Structure formats: structure tokens, C-alpha cells
Amino acid sequence: MPDSAPPLQDGDLLAAVDLGSNSFHMIVARYVLGQLRIVDRIKEHVRLAEGLDTDGHLDDAALLRAQDCLSRFGQRLASLPRQRVRAIATNTVRQLRNPQSFLMPAETTLGHAIEVVSGREEARLIYLGVAHGQPPRGKRRLVIDIGGGSTEFIIGKGFMPLERESLQMGCIATTRRFFSDGKLSKKRWKDAQTEITAEFQQFAAAYRSLGWQEVYGSSGTIKAIADMAAAMKLTRGAITDVALSGIRDRMLDFERLQDIRLPGLSADRRPVIAGGLLILDAAFAELELKRMQVSDDALREGVLYDMLGRGGEHDPRDASILALCARYGVDREQTERVETTALGLFEQAAEDWHLDEDDRRLLVWAVRIHEIGLVIAHSQYHQHGAYLVEHSDIAGFSRTEQQFIAALVRNQRRGLNLASIDALPDRMARAALRCVMLLRLSVLLHRSHDCTPILLHRLRVQDDQMTLTLSKQWLAAHPLTRSDLDTEIGYLKDIGQKLEICLE
8 A cells, every 4th residue: 555644754745726716825834843834825816706707607707717837836846745734725616516527637737736614614614713823812703705706704713713704705795796897886885785684694692792802804815804904094903993984984985896996906906805895894894893803824824834833743623523413313334334344454555556545534534424324214224324424514525525424335335326436536536436335345245233343354456456365164154245345246247347355
């Protein structure tokens, strides 16, 4: 099996890429004495969301801007190993009808895999970045991040988010929604604010009830508003309700977006500032905010610190899987038995099947929650479990990782559903099918839930064939397993895979 990623050493470089709806960011940091020191940053206004139509397609201009940017990022990242780079795609890619049509060429250009994260996972990573950039002081914090296509609201304490929300509104999307003809007026602003505020009501009361002692804003829109407030001498860096009102009133003196000229507002930000200011104005009103501090750190820094956790003893994904086990009452003793067998089979197959450490982790997580569907019903529990995995917000996991695990859970028994595997990126689909085959054997061998340990069986693999060698005496004592193996041979044959049972 290929070696797993070596532990971080002093001097190692890590990089995070943020494919936002308005801007693409890349940040490179050096790991020194347990800390991260930023050594390079690149930001480009790609305006990906501007090219998104109502049918979920990107126009050619947006695709070209993205490819050009990623080619430059890829050159900078060419010398970094795969395990030290993490690229995240957010709202606009989430909205695509066919994300792979964008992701496949984008990954080729960048030279690294790109993960699409859910809105709530994006919120967790944003909070992680802000919390590390502004050391926690034991107080609850509200963090607001206005992106190009979505806005995240997080309440947290220390490094732990307590509440996370992601709304489908951002500076680009909101500007297009309410000011698509480029015209501004006080009446249009008021009507738009009423609609935006209504969307906050799904969580605002719960947030106010929980409360916070500090408020932080992050990302480009909020930084731009803070710059404007400072340039207009309304504040000295923070954003207050009075300063926000002053900026809004000055902006509404202009009748068209293209005419907006305000101190501190850059030309790049001018076309989308109205939508961003509208969101923040409504948030201040609905959440009764008076003052917001501005964080220089956001999603990309959060991704870097999340990489530190994944590379150490505290991978957040482990905690999320444990939480799922507890929530759905998983039989931990049974999953431990299945896991032991699955890992034994994996070790024997990994080299010939070109499975790596990432595949191993995903298989283990799938094993640990493969029975969560039983909380709904025993009948078709593998399908129930797959639905829960794919559609839950599981902290630390990208959408693709959840789809991979869901495919394993879905295909752990009975007829195989290749559509769930084919939906994965090409780089993951073959590994997923092979992990499915290992999981199926492991679940089958432990169907009886017998606590008596079973012998580690010998497995040989080659391309689409598995040869499993079992003890003749052991199999004779387990007639149900013999029958299940005969059935399994038929299931695998239906999809062009071969399982051979040898006895000794």
C-alpha cells in the first residue's frame, strides 16, 4: 500500500485554495514550531457567479477566467505534494447542474483535487479561520461572512462553532437579484431589505436567544465596507450601525451602480457592493448589531488549520463519525468486528488495487456508520443509511467525501447500485467500487453478529477479480456464510466483477 502522508515537519509548506463565487484565493504557509507562517497569498477577482445562469450552467467567459486563474495557481503549487494542498469550491459550484463539467478541467489545470463543501461546512471552516486569527477569549462570537453567492452566520466559542447557517445570498447574487438593471433607489432598497430580512427569520430568534459578546465580519465585502467607513471618517476600522447607515445613505445618492463613487471603494468591488451592503444592512437590523470587528482571516485560513487537525491526532472527521454513531445508536461492538476484517482485507488488496491512505480512511468511516439506517427500518437499511450520510451536514467532510461514504453504505449488501459510484469523480470511482467489494465481504462474514473472532482470511486481487481463501473446516461450520458467498458471487458477476472462493 502507498505510504500515508508523513507527519508535518518544521519547514513543510501547506496551501489552501478557495474557489469563491467572487474571488479565487490561494494561501501558502510554512509549518514552524507547531504554528503556521504565511509565505504567499494570491487573490484574483474571477467573478464566477456572474457567469451562472438560472439553469445551473456557467458561461464561457466565466469558465475562461477560472481556468486562467487556476493555471497560475497551479504553477505556484506544482512543487507541493498532494497531501499538503487542499482546494475548496463553494456556493457557485454547489449550484451547478453538472459540477463535474467544471471540476474535471479545473482539477487538471490546478493539478490538485477540488472539494465541493456544503454551506454549513463552509461556515465551520470560516469560523475556524476567524478564531485562529483572533485568539479566543472565552466569549461567544458571532461571525458573518458575505461571499459572492452565499452568506454564512456562525456563533462559536473558542475554536468550536455552536450554530451554523448558510443562506443563498451573496454580494453578486443579491446585486443581480435586486438591481439587475443597474438602477438604485431608496424604495427599491427598502423593498429588497424587507425580502432579505424575511430570510433571516428562520434562525435570527434562536441566534439572539443564544447570544454573543463579540461580532466579527470576514471576507472581501465586509473588508470593503470597513475600508469605506474608514475613508469616509465614520469609524477607524470597525463597522458600526451609524457608519453603515452613513454609507448606505451616500450610496443611495447615486441612481445607477456604475456611477457609484465612494471613498475607499475599489473599481473591482463597485459592481457588486450594493448587494453586499444590503445584506449587511439587513443583518445589522435583524440581529440588532451595533458594532462589528473585521477579521483578516476567513475560509482559506480555516482550511489550513483544518489540515493541521487532519494531519494530527484530532481529525475533526473522526469526531463527526463518533457523533453519528451516538446519534443513531450504532452497535459499536459489531462495527469494530467488521472494521477489523475490512482493514485486514484492505491491507492485502491495497498495493495491487492502488488504494491509498485516503481510501483507507473513507472505508473505515463507512464501516463505522454502515448500520445507521437501522434506526429507520431494517428493511432496506442500507438505502436509508446512504440517504442519511449523503444528505446530512457532517462537519469536516466535503460533499464528495460524503458521496463516497454514502456509495459504500448503499452498496454494502444485496444488488449493487453503480449509479451511486458513477456519480463520483473519475479519480474516485474505481477506488470506491473496490472499497465497496471489501466492505461487502466484511459485512457478509459478520452477518451473524457473533462475538467470536474469525480468522483473517487470505485475499488476492487482480484488476476486477478477487480470490478469497477460507478454511474448509470453518466454512463447513458456517452454512449461512457459504450460502451468502454463493449469492455474492452472482451479485458481483452482474457488474463484471469476479469473486472466487478457495478452500484449504
